[in-house]
Amino acid sequence: MKTQARALLAALAPADANSVFRATATAVKHGLYDEALAPLESAAKRHSRDARIWQILGLAHRGREDSVAARDAFAKAAQLAPGDPLIAHSLARVTMEAGFPAADLFARAVAMAPDDGAVRQGYAAALFAESRMDEAIAMLDAALARSPAWTAGHETATRLRWMRGDGNGSTVTYERALAAEPGRQDLWQSLISLLLQGERFDEALTVIARARAALGPQPILDGLDTVCVAERGDIEAADRGFARLGPIRHVSMAVRYARHLLRAGRALEAAAFAERWIDADPDFLMTPYLAVAWRLTGDARWQWLEGDPRLIGVYDIGARIGALDALAARLRTLHLATRQPLDQTVRGGTQTDGPLFARAEPEIRALREAIVEAVEAHVAQLPAHDPRHPLLAAPRGPVRFAGSWSVRLSDAGFHVNHVHPAGWLSSAFYVALPDGAIGGDRHDGWLTLGEATELGLDLPPIRLIEPKPGRLVLFPSTMWHGTRPFAAGERLTVAFDVARPND
Known part of the structure; x- marks a missing residue:
């Protein structure tokens, strides 16, 4: 499909806005963000009154995690097509991802598309990002009272309640809906699956x-x-x-x-x-x-699968980023929950919401730039292509992220051993560590690779890696990894998954 998308790009007629729209929309749909960017920027000048061109330009910038440029493009599209609900939603979404207040934009998008659950979920995320969790939950509760079969809404409301500390009361919207309609198999299945994800x-x-x-x-x-x-x-x-x-x-x-x-x-x-x-x-x-x-x-x-030492990389990149204290201060402002997410591996800590590397703050942009360089260097030294290997089968292409976030662990906090099925390469980048609480005979706070204790197995780790501020560790996403608990203090990290490249 990418071959066809590239053929459309090559054949587009710059003077024909419809031709540009079809070709670039197809390219963006297939992840060709960089290749679509130049013709889109040229078309935005030539067809400056065409909201569709600005819309696709916004999508291309978003795909490249350039959220400020994406926001500017969607703002122009919204100015040209103020009644378009998809453009309104896109503007709200990229504004939030860039780290700017977006609740008012989402409120407008909800008014334009009141039956679109994805927009309401985005509204809840924007309220949460502005430390308005109670409002987010109340908004979802009201929507679920009107649409009790909305399973995604129940899941979001439950996760928010869990992070607020509601404990056993987190599933209250499910209980209300099932009391009214006990024959809804989809609601039962959604609730059970969510409890399974939370290991309850x-x-x-x-x-x-x-x-x-x-x-x-x-x-x-x-x-x-x-x-x-x-x-x-x-x-x-x-x-x-x-x-x-x-x-x-x-x-x-x-x-x-x-x-x-x-x-x-x-x-x-x-x-x-x-x-x-x-x-x-x-x-x-x-x-x-x-x-x-x-x-x-x-x-x-x-x-063959995991034993080649080149699959794991340890890179000290703090000097490329600048003041880690400033980065740590920025990250702390993003940890808004009072407890770990319901369905994540964090124990005794919190995790940020949304794609961290899409944010516009200079500390985050500098971090992302240094990490992209390190990932490119790591990929360049990997063993040769192997069509049957889960890591080495993928083509070597531009670095894209399937997710990025920060984790803040405190006293005795740790990560359960786990894997990342959505990624290609996974990571740990250390921003701040507690004085005197890391190390010792038990390797407190260290990263473990290959230790599948979640399955009750007595397998030693294939590697133990000491955390240091400014240190980046990269490893295959299919490799088991976790952390050892530590006694006291704060362990602040950034983690991400590199998306699997494709043709």
């Missing part, structure tokens, strides 16, 4: 029992029940559950079964099962479990 397995099993009483026998509930008991570590119950489910046909459930086999101590069986999915797993979701199984069974293929 006992609560999820209780909800599954309630859902069965309301809906009767349902295969989806049997699958969710089996996942719950497996993740809780009930080996015999999980064996029975997976046996009742029959042959596994989807990679997401296959991953759950591989996790169960490893947790049950059946590494040979896990390896054989995971290997059967290699050619049916284009997103490499099974790779972390195959890596663990091969290590446990002494399979030499693990060396």
